[in-house]
Amino acid sequence: MSKSVLCALELSDAALDRKVLEQAARLAALDEAQLDVVNVLPDFGESWVSGFFEEHHHDKAVKDTTAHLRDLCEEVLGAERNAKVRHVVATGTAYQEILQVAAKAGTDLIVIGAHKPDLKDYLLGPNAARVIRHSDCSVYVVR
Template sequence: MSRPVLCALELSDRALDEKVLTEAARLAELDGAQLDVVNVLPNFGETWVSGFFEEHHHEKAVEDATKRLQDLCSKVLGEERNAKVRHLVATGTAYQEILKVAETAGSGLIVIGAHKPDLKDYLLGPNAARVIRHSDCSVFVIR
């Protein structure tokens, strides 16, 4: 068995998320690798905006994201395959957390979706571009 495949999903564009998940599952199955699925939430607790949210907002957001990951995986991959998937929810900056999860899991491949770039993306760089630049493992980008 080879190193795990990490599938990074935003949970904001269902069509793109389904394409990314389908391809990640296919690539993991080709190698008999573990499939990990991650979603990254912004960190509301360490910024000035934390005062605008309920005390347990973050815990509720993590629960919601975990359920949405499980539901999406179940719909796209089926119940049996979904039972073997590790569903992870991280908190922080998307590209940094994706890279941390990949390093911690020992991932051999990151599968991530890319949106069509806006003008601001050329100046700042989208998350997919940052993951590509800083990753220690291969990155497969889905459009």
């Protein structure tokens, strides 16, 4: 029985994001579990890349991403259900941040989307594979 379901969205593939969110909502509803939705932004803060962005760029990206998550959840789940969803925007390495958010929330189940792997994914490992490999809770993968 799940008490908390974490839905990890990339926000780069609208069709896959909708499928992942719909499945996460169904699984959360089965046990009347809390539904959390997370997206992870890359961290440019300490790298040489950060010099190309204005100081407030990260804050604006978090604000815009949070609004995008809320809008997507409202569109897919409806306003009433969306009001109960916790929308989380983290910054860092995707799989590490997903696992940290899951640990902090006491997540029992992570729902994540997976793309068909490219050759580079066999060498580096996609985020979904890393989440599965390192997670302390169950992971449901949506294709």
